[in-house]
Amino acid sequence: MQAAAQTPPAPRAATSAYFVNPAVDFALAGGLSIIVFLLVVVFRRPQRTDAIILAAAQLSWVVNWPHFSATNFRLYRSWENIRQYPLTALFIPWVILAVVAAALWSPQVLAPYFIKLFLIWSPYHFCAQTIGVTLIYLRRSGVQVRPWERRVLVSMVYSTLFTLLVRSEVKPETLEYYGIHYMSFGLPAWFLPVAGVLTVATSAGLVACFVLWCRRAGRLLPVVLLVPAAAQYLWFAGGWLWPSFIEFVPFFHSLQYLLIAWSLQLKEQRDRHDITPSRRFVLVESTRWYVLNIAGGALLFFFLPQWLSKGMRLPLPFTTGVFIAGVQIHHFFVDGVIWKLKRTTVSSPLMGNLHELLHPPAAPAPARGSS
Amino acid sequence: MTLRAALPPRRRRLALLAACALLPAAARAEPAPAPGPPPRVVTVVPRPTDRLATERIVLRTICGDIVIALYPDVAPQTVRQIILLAGSGVYDTTHFFHVDPSGYYLQLADARNRILPLTFIQQSLIHPLRAEWGPLRHVRGALSLAREPGRPDTALTSFLILRKDAPFLDKPGDTYTIFGRVEQGMDVVEALSAGRHSADGTPEVRLTVLQALVAGPQQLPALGLRGPQSPDWWLYNAQVAPVTAANERLDWIAAGGFLSSLVLAVAAFFLARRLPGSRGACSLCLLVVSLCGYMLLVLLTPASWTHAWIGVGLLALTLAVIRLLAFFDS
Numbered sequence: 005m006q007a008a009a010q011t012p013p014a015p016r017a018a019t020s021a022y023f024v025n026p027a028v029d030f031a032l033a034g035g036l037s038i039i040v041f042l043l044v045v046v047f048r049r050p051q052r053t054d055a056i057i058l059a060a061a062q063l064s065w066v067v068n069w070p071h072f073s074a075t076n077f078r079l080y081r082s083w084e085n086i087r088q089y090p091l092t093a094l095f096i097p098w099v100i101l102a103v104v105a106a107a108l109w110s111p112q113v114l115a116p117y118f119i120k121l122f123l124i125w126s127p128y129h130f131c132a133q134t135i136g137v138t139l140i141y142l143r144r145s146g147v148q149v150r151p152w153e154r155r156v157l158v159s160m161v162y163s164t165l166f167t168l169l170v171r172s173e174v175k176p177e178t179l180e181y182y183g184i185h186y187m188s189f190g191l192p193a194w195f196l197p198v199a200g201v202l203t204v205a206t207s208a209g210l211v212a213c214f215v216l217w218c219r220r221a222g223r224l225l226p227v228v229l230l231v232p233a234a235a236q237y238l239w240f241a242g243g244w245l246w247p248s249f250i251e252f253v254p255f256f257h258s259l260q261y262l263l264i265a266w267s268l269q270l271k272e273q274r275d276r277h278d279i280t281p282s283r284r285f286v287l288v289e290s291t292r293w294y295v296l297n298i299a300g301g302a303l304l305f306f307f308l309p310q311w312l313s314k315g316m317r318l319p320l321p322f323t324t325g326v327f328i329a330g331v332q333i334h335h336f337f338v339d340g341v342i343w344k345l346k347r348t349t350v351s352s353p354l355m356g357n358l359h360e361l362l363h364p365p366a367a368p369a370p371a372r373g374s375s
Numbered sequence: 376m377t378l379r380a381a382l383p384p385r386r387r388r389l390a391l392l393a394a395c396a397l398l399p400a401a402a403r404a405e406p407a408p409a410p411g412p413p414p415r416v417v418t419v420v421p422r423p424t425d426r427l428a429t430e431r432i433v434l435r436t437i438c439g440d441i442v443i444a445l446y447p448d449v450a451p452q453t454v455r456q457i458i459l460l461a462g463s464g465v466y467d468t469t470h471f472f473h474v475d476p477s478g479y480y481l482q483l484a485d486a487r488n489r490i491l492p493l494t495f496i497q498q499s500l501i502h503p504l505r506a507e508w509g510p511l512r513h514v515r516g517a518l519s520l521a522r523e524p525g526r527p528d529t530a531l532t533s534f535l536i537l538r539k540d541a542p543f544l545d546k547p548g549d550t551y552t553i554f555g556r557v558e559q560g561m562d563v564v565e566a567l568s569a570g571r572h573s574a575d576g577t578p579e580v581r582l583t584v585l586q587a588l589v590a591g592p593q594q595l596p597a598l599g600l601r602g603p604q605s606p607d608w609w610l611y612n613a614q615v616a617p618v619t620a621a622n623e624r625l626d627w628i629a630a631g632g633f634l635s636s637l638v639l640a641v642a643a644f645f646l647a648r649r650l651p652g653s654r655g656a657c658s659l660c661l662l663v664v665s666l667c668g669y670m671l672l673v674l675l676t677p678a679s680w681t682h683a684w685i686g687v688g689l690l691a692l693t694l695a696v697i698r699l700l701a702f703f704d705s
Contacts, residue, residue: 091654125697189676189686340703
């Protein structure tokens with residue numbers, strides 16, 4: 005999910021600041037990761053143990069992988085969508101497939117840099133989603149964001165990215181992903197303190213913006229407005245000394261994505277087929293969407309790499325590493341195109357609320373007779 | 376006449392680039408950490424002769440020079456590859472990382488662990504070698520390709536120099552490719568092994584190979600071979616810098632081409648954006664931008680270890696290209 009490059013048009017009024025309710029939105033928008041981080045710190049469990057790795061791997065089946073599949077579902081579910089983004093839908097998969105094939109063909113030269121590209125793009129994508137989700141909540145809360153305030157938000161989020169990248173790229177060393185060795189950039193060491201200062205300064209700036217928004221609104225705005233950015237700070241900057249927590253960052257990011265994608269799916273489905281809101285509709289449609297995404301995720305991240313490895317007689321870890329990097333780059337690419345908030349087809353359905361999907365709108369009160 | 380000797384540095388690099396293009400099948404294989412199909416072993420029929428190749432490999436180490444003779448009839452594929460690797464500078468700044476505590480051998484590290492990062496061309500030359508088992512035995516002075524245990528076709532660039540006979544390495548059906556022998560410089564091998572090392576055989580001083588040369592018999596005297604000596608740090612420092620420059624030259628030329636293409640594609644993208652109905656053209660420009668950016672990553676990342684500004688530039692470039700891709704198909 006990515007923020008649009010331009011300032012979005014005047015927002016359509018949302019019925020509520022939340023997609024579901026304050027507690028669920030808080031948790032899925034990043035609050036759960038903040039709670040988990042606090043628990044990890046309080047109970048002093050920084051180690052990335054086998055149990056932690058196993059738990060994160062199991063959650064991948066039901067959250068991380070479906071979140072990638074949800075992108076494909078959104079793009080390919082109808083010809084209407086495919087026609088809207090023809091190059092992205094029909095051309096880009098072949099380009100990425102060609103690059104994946106080249107990487108598989110050249111494990112020593114092309115594969116390491118394909119992995120490196122993926123590992124830079126991935127945190128960038130996290131940041132773009134954080135900005136997008138924050139802007140959605142701001143719009144839902146009726147906050148008009150001025151360009152400079154938006155710049156503060158963007159700077160804060162990208163400064164965490166800078167911190168993360170500098171930390172992994174500052175030493176000249178060979179890093180590893182699925183057994184594929186790639187080189188770091190060996191950035192100058194003084195980048196680290198600079199990144200730290202930038203992150204702290206821009207975070208303070210964002211808090212100041214929040215105070216400003218509250219003063220302008222004349223009320224205390226929902227704290228969920230700051231939650232995605234606060235979570236982002238922990239994911240990339242604050243939590244790095246706690247590997248047990250870092251292991252779950254992709255899971256938290258995926259939860260955030262699924263909340264928005266699920267909400268959009270229900271709203272669009274209801275509008276497209278003019279379905280009467282009901283508990284049954286929400287349950288059936290949510291289940292159908294989620295099951296399809298679990299199946300799609302398993303296909304992309306488990307079955308296809310296995311078949312590819314057997315078919316091409318290549319080592320499974322290597323094939324899996326390259327193939328899932330390709331799947332994820334496709335996800336980043338598509339997300340950058342289909343989630344532009346400046347498009348009303350995207351932003352308008354995101355102003356809905358679960359309540360509207362569960363209950364039909366109340367009938368207008370009958371006019372009182374005057375005779 | 377060898378490649379290194381016959382051509383000036385720039386043309387030698389171009390020739391290697393062409394050679395690289397002719398080796399697609401060879402570059403495809405990968406040492407496999409996971410179980411795969413059973414390894415294909417080519418057993419060379421023993422020949423009555425162990426004729427030596429005319430070329431010699433000279434390893435200029437910090438403790439002196441070692442001259443290696445090769446067996447082209449026994450291990451033809453390995454010999455061709457070793458000459459190619461040495462001629463293209465792959466072995467420059469590698470090191471002997473293991474001195475067998477029992478005194479049987481000295482082992483050269485994988486070239487990917489050398490001081491200077493391998494260039495794009497050098498990386499593309501490295502590929503797994505099929506085992507070539509011949510009549511030769513692991514005797515003092517023999518050169519034997521290192522590989523993963525139980526997987527004969529996984530040798531890359533690392534090899535052993537035998538310091539004494541090691542018949543236990545001549546396992547029928549699971550031996551190692553012997554491709555050459557030390558012709559001069561066994562005393563240098565001993566000097567390298569004589570330094571202090573840990574109990575597991577890791578030397579305390581880095582036993583660097585400053586340069587590996589391919590030379591014909593007539594060229595050897597002109598090289599002024601050095602006998603055994605204590606580590607020569609002056610030579611070490613003097614050798615590394617020129618080697619860096621030579622190895623990077625071709626990558627710089629190619630990188631310049633990709634960078635120019637990238638700049639042109641970005642300019643074309645911004646021009647096309649002003650025109651109505653140019654969605655496809657804009658997207659095509661962005662594709663060219665991203666492919667050029669990827670190739671720059673491939674070509675220049677190794678140089679970023681020696682020039683920090685390249686790393687900074689590459690990171691900024693990668694993020695900028697990713698940012699631009701948000702305009703794709705819109």
